[in-house]
Amino acid sequence: MDICVFLSAADLDERYTTAAHEFAELLGKGGHTLVWGGSDAGLMKVVADGVQAAGGRLVGISVEFLQHKARPGCDEMVVARDLAERKAQLLARADAIVVMVGGTGTLDEATEILELKKHGLHTKPVVLLNTAGFYDGLKQQFRRMDEEGFLPLPLTELVFFAEDAVSALAYLEESAGIR
Incomplete structure (x- = not known):
């Protein structure tokens, strides 16, 4: 399965890097392909390293103005013209999407993916x-949107909140009929 992961390129605390590495190992050992922003920095590097070390494939989709941060040695690297094109290519190349911790860019990617799914x-x-x-605060906000009628489909059909790597991958594999 080709799994797009949206996440930060920042160097983060161990509580985030350890969980990211665990998820990456599960992806690689499961024979999945990581489709991600292509950066060789921060949490993006942690995940790419873990997937590659565990035998998974890497498909990076960078963007022109960040090409200098692109990871060498990927199975495939695409350079998009701008962020909008990159988001479209990430979605097109993926069978499933995982949103990990991140800042405004990650939140932008997550909300766009959810908006497209909603429609x-x-x-x-x-x-x-x-x-x-x-994402506890975001989870609470989504529940409120659902309860107050702002979502045209139930929240459970829009997104799954996973508390750990194992449940995240189990959900994706079950959704794809792999289990």
Whole structure:
């Protein structure tokens, strides 16, 4: 399965890097392909290193203005013209999406993917990996949106909140009929 992972390129605390490495190992050992922003920095590097070390494939989709941070030695590296094109290519190349911890860029990617799913423009499973409770506030907000009628489909059909790497990958594999 080709799994797009949205995440930070920042160097982060061990509570995030350990969880990211665990998820990466599961992806690689499961024979999955990581489709990601292509950066060789921060948490993106941690995940790419883990997937590659565990035998998985790497498909990076960088962007022109960040090409200098692109990871060498990928199975495939694409350079998009801008962020909008990169997001479109990431979605097109993925069978499923995982949103890990990140900043405004990650949040932008996550909300766009969810908006497209809400409108039926894709049906791919989406997981928010809630490492160390990072997305607790967002989870609460989504529940409120669901309860107050702001979502045209139930929250459970839009996104799955996983508390750990094992449940995130199990959900994706079950959704794809792999288990």
